Structures are given as structure tokens and as C-alpha cells.
Amino acid sequence: MPDIEVLIGGRPFLVSCQPGEEHFLRSAAAMLDQEAQPLVASMGRLPEVKMLLMAGLMLADRTAAHEDELRRLREQLAEIEARPAPAPQKIEVPVVPPQVPETLAAIAARAESLAMSFDEKRLDGKNE
Numbered sequence: 001m002p003d004i005e006v007l008i009g010g011r012p013f014l015v016s017c018q019p020g021e022e023h024f025l026r027s028a029a030a031m032l033d034q035e036a037q038p039l040v041a042s043m044g045r046l047p048e049v050k051m052l053l054m055a056g057l058m059l060a061d062r063t064a065a066h067e068d069e070l071r072r073l074r075e076q077l078a079e080i081e082a083r084p085a086p087a088p089q090k091i092e093v094p095v096v097p098p099q100v101p102e103t104l105a106a107i108a109a110r111a112e113s114l115a116m117s118f119d120e121k122r123l124d125g126k127n128e
Contacts, residue, residue, distance in 0.1 A: 009036030
């Protein structure tokens with residue numbers, strides 16, 4: 001079982017943990033230290049027990065607030081999921097009348113015919 005030294009409120013503590021859990025222990029100790037640092041800075045040197053108790057209580061208070069918010073968000077999610085699905089919306093897509101492609105094809109053929117006539121006249125003008 002590895003022993004890990006952690007700093008909380010500027011004080012070293014030797015803590016044992018299961019193999020492979022060192023990262024979690026360091027992370028938890030860092031959270032506790034984050035709460036202890038302002039206490040030490042504002043109150044000076046505190047007895048270990050009081051510093052750890054106050055930091056633990058502050059961390060527990062923050063955790064309780066997060067749990068309240070999580071509960072509220074889960075209730076909102078359950079309410080949203082319980083709502084009936086909205087009715088499908090009817091979307092009208094305009095249909096292209098069948099004569100439009102025919103008209104466009106006729107226009108394209110006429111444009112090609114005019115282009116060919118133009119090219120023929122242009123070439124005839126150069127030959128003269």
C-alpha cells in the first residue's frame with residue numbers, strides 16, 4: 001500500500017492508499033488544500049484539526065450546493081423528457097410544373113441555335 005505525502009494548508013501529511021489510487025488521493029488533497037489555503041492566509045497558523053475541519057466543512061458545503069443544483073437539473077430534465085413530442089410540422093415544398101423543364105430545354109436549344117448563327121455570321125464576315 002503506497003504512502004503519499006500531500007500538502008494541505010502548507011502542512012505535510014503522509015496518507016496511505018490502494019495501489020493505482022494515488023492520482024485520486026492527490027486530486028482530493030488538492031481540493032482540500034484549495035479550501036485550507038484561504039483559511040491559513042486569513043487566520044494565520046491554526047491547529048491541524050481546526051484547519052482540516054474548517055476546510056472539510058467548506059468543501060462539504062460546496063459539494064452540497066452542487067448536489068442541490070444537480071437535483072434541480074435532473075428534475076428539469078425529467079420534466080422535459082416527460083413532455084409529449086411536438087406535433088410534426090407540415091412543410092410544403094413547391095413542385096416544379098412539368099412544362100418548366102420543357103421550356104428551359106427549348107430556351108437552351110434556342111440559345112445554342114443563336115450562338116451557332118452568330119458564329120457562322122462572324123466566320124462569314126472574316127472570309128469576305
